Amino acid sequence: MNYTSPTTVEEAAAALASTPGARVFAGATDVVPQMRSGRIAPEVLVDLKGIEELTSVSVDDEKWTIGAAVATARLTEDPTFSAEFPGLCEAAGLIGSDQIQNRSSLGGNLCNASPAADSVPAMVANHARAVVAGPGGRRVVDVADIPTGPGSTSLGAGEFVVAIEVDRKPASTGEAYLRITPRTEMDIAIVGAGARVTLDENGVCTAATVSLGAVAPTVVRVPDAEAALVGSTLDDEALAACAAAASAMCSPIDDMRGTVEYRTQVAGVLARRAVVAAAERARG
Amino acid sequence: MSRRHVNCTINGDSADFLTEDFTTLLNALRDEVGLMGAKEGCGTGDCGACSVLMDGHVTCACLIFAPEAEGRTIVTVEGLADHTELHPLQQAFLENAALQCGICTPGFLVAAKALLDRNPDPTETEIRYALAGNLCRCTGYDKIIRAVQDAAEQLRANA
Amino acid sequence: MTVRVHLASALRGFSSGEADVELDPGDGATVQRLIRMLDERFPGIGEPLRQASSVAIDGEIIADAQYESVPDGAEVHFLDMHQGG
């Protein structure tokens, strides 16, 4: 059992390639509990926090590039980023306590591939992309395409996420994330909903994304909800259609955190509320 | 198998210890360094009893691998008092009866220090959310929140 | 001297359903003497009474009360108490 802390993406890739039982980690907030419960038993742990690219945030006219291992606390306390993406920050800020926030990362939250991961619906609502590095070089894929089911991803052998890219937010656009948990903090979403809407000068919705967490094996987008919103003024009728579409999109499970009925019903409520919150932000 | 040598700063002193690669910082602090102030309540980052500051940020020592401490600055509850003077948070916890059994107290003090270092005048709600990662089963939190408010006031007066 | 002993429902099998029993245990009576007298009247009731963890004498609940003295006119209840958390 070895710990290694590479300083370049290439070294990390080599470390991953050299041992089949190697595993990358950033904050270890999921890795340690999984090791402790015996669910995973990595032979080598590759700490990504020594790689500058993975721990830095940059922005240009087109996009934000967020290192996959950047602690969510560093991201959410960035005044520029949080002003532009308050919804994404809300979501990232819900991943556990302050103690966790100083370790957890967007990359880790994504690659742990929990359907209930809080930051993922918000990233999906914002059309975020993942920059993936691996033996075959780099590729860029939609964040939504990384998780393929609970605990599994589309990452190939030796691949890992280097950064999350989010395009600069267009004008008159707002986004939001809401979730339901029994406790106010330190909890896993029973249902989560992300939304982003763009409004024109008449208040008509010109673009919308609605995403749901914890209601299917992966985070899902809700095209019918988005269709119901676009072209509307987000009036009650459109919002009701959005809620109904969100509920209809659910294929959840019964588990110790919630029932199929509950998740299905509340997904609609949360989707509607997330859209309302996003619209308020879009209106400024 | 030979053990790894880790150099770091703990509570203001340069320190080093030997560790297995997969040992947690919490176990290294307790077993190798001999600092027993950080406690294990869960081992999974859910209770905050092992809270320490790493480079000024509050984290759960149970979720950190000991080799990650290389070159870092660690502060535990044992490092809060300034020689003969208690930290205002420690004094406020005593005066407000903000502890009963005391097992969670080290973690609360460390997390509260992290809060006040970045926000000297937090609201009650901000304190409650900042300390939500620290479980206390004895007090119902009421007196802990009041102690943090008192300490914040004291620190602002001292500043 | 009169002492009134209350028998819990589970013990009334011994007493043909009688719930309240009056005894004259005489001066210097103790709980132990009450149990002996009850066992004479309702054979077999002594054992469960001795096993009761507590006895209430005029409302005061006392643990391990076998040798507790019982005043004239007292009301006595045998109780199985949980020690608490």
Next chain:
Amino acid sequence: MTVTEDNPNTGYKWVGTHQIRPDGLDKVTGKARFGADLVLPGMLHGRVLRSPHAHARIVSIDTSDAEAMEGVRAVITGADFPDLVEAGRSTADIAVAANAMARDKVLYEGHPVAAVAATTRELAAAAVKAIKVTYEVLGHVLTVDEAMADGAPLLHDGMITNGVDPKPETPSNVAAKTTFERGDLDKGFAEADMVVEREFTTKPVHQGYIEPHAAVADCGQDGRATLWCSSQGHFAMRAYACTVLGWDTGRLKVIPAEIGGGFGGKTVIYLEPLAVRLSQKAGRPVKLVMDRDEVFRATGPTSGSRMKVKMGMTNEGRITAAQVWLAFEAGAFPGSPVGAASMCALACYDLENFLIEGYDVVVNKPRVAAYRAPGAPISAFAVESVVDELAKGIGMDPIDVRLANAAKEGTQAPYGPKMPRVGLIETLEAIKNHPNYQAELGPNQGRGVACGFWFNAGMNSSATVHVNEDGTVTVVTGSPDIGGSRQSMALMAAETLGIAYDRIRPVVADTETVGFNDVTGGSRVTLATGAAVVESCEKVIESLRERAAKTWDCEVDEVEWVDGQAQRSDGSQPPLSLGDLASKAGRTGGPISANASLNARGVGAGYSTQMADIEVDPETGVSRIVRYTTAQDAGRAISPQYVEGQFQGGVAQGIGWALNEEYVHGTDGRMQNQSFLDYRIPVASDLPMIDTVIVEVPNPAHPYGVRGVGEVGIVPPMAAVANAINGAIGVRMEALPMSPPSILAAVNDQS
């Protein structure tokens, strides 16, 4: 805020004041040593192998591979302990031993089957995995309904229900039935203008102390051992461990560590005898510490239940009859708190007609342990919910309804005896007069009220008081300090001796240093151990008066003890301070010291009335505590800040129980939520400040009026919250926890 009966000026100098607790400094600086903090030279690390099955016969255990591993120094199984069945020991002793280590059957997931000691934690974990256990898996029962069903798999062959006449002939999972009854139920219900009948269920909940169980044992070659552990009673740990080991009590010395929370869950043993036996086999000290998942799977909890309550009320608010049926999960061995739950269920009320039946039912879950007023919160949830519904039904204020039926001095308690002076009415009035009772409620907000009763306890305590050479004082007790009792001991000693609080050092001593003490439980320490401290101090004062009389060459009755000084009644001599007398103790008869050992008398029952203001989101079922107010009769608050802390802590635990806490088991009989992430105790942001009113109706039987405050605060919250939810959105919650999914399901059912 404190409400004192008749508001007497107590005249106390130390009792009732705010002081810094004696153990506080160590606890804020990280120096305090808890169970897992002890390290001994050469110490081995132990690990327990636990059953993956809820119910199975152990066919064989092969430890040879584990024993052969490098670094493994000892392996033990049930065969390493005496067979208490063969030895003819009591059922209770047999259960203690069988729960500590399974012999032929495992009765719940997490039941210990073997343990190892090795040179490192990692080796111990690996060795445990190398032990091969062959099980014959049996059918399991997880709820009282499953356990009581015809043909249910039996946990204990041949167990016949106690308390049923005539005795049943066939064995079952029902260990015992308790019954309390009075009057004529039919007549009572006939007199009612309104009758409500409902069924309720609750889940097992864990005490949730933050410190996992830990024990370090060091057994010598002479067969004697020293055990360090964190518990609510090291004398009890000694007794239980020796029972399991088959040892004389004198072979084992137990040294108490600081205890990181217990709430009843650390009144029983788990690791202690295993650590001793491992150490004995290895010839080295052994430390055993539980992981959090082990704490959930194998310790605590309190009972899950099913309950039926039927009550009748007149339009004037008089309860005419009450029928209560309780079935409690005991876990794997008999001994649920259903008896206490039965006794407490109706103890807030003065009733003519009632019937209470309680069933103690074994199921394939961890053996239940005491949890804060064991049993009372469960039955109170059901009864206080029905009282609330009746009050709303007849249109009467919920506090007025309770006042109209309240138990008071002279009330014949449902469990038999007449109540002595008690303070229920005062707590009801304190809530009614509290400004929060008039606070305006917003949309989807509701207010709920509920009451609770707990006996409190006395039991056995010992204390020794030493006067040091300079007049400082050491107060030695054997009651582990779980929430500030060292402070209350010091305050009562200061008050009695008339010296300053900071001249007194209270310590909790080991089993060889102080006389016997029962566990710190039942809210008994301030009362009982406090009484032993006060009595010891009084003996010291007697001795001091004699010594002063010697010094002055006068009669003892010419000497008074006032304000920490001996005074000559006629004023002819300057007073002698405690320090003066202590420094010359050698001349007046030697060191000054006294002890007292007693079975405490004068237990004073505790009542609490609480009010919850809750907001419910009707679209999601998410609830929020807007305001919470608790009024509890402390008798006398020796240390008011810590009394408030007990009130607030009990309320917070109750709110967790009400809203989110529960054991979730799969159909495979395994617990699913064995972490603090999924077993959701309240976090700081879940709660508001908890407003407290310390009601003081002094216990006439205690020197300072103490009743005990630790437990009753957890009795009312579940019903108070349920009643508030009912006020907010109209649904009557019949099952705990009232989590968002269950509230929303109730809303859906209603509409």
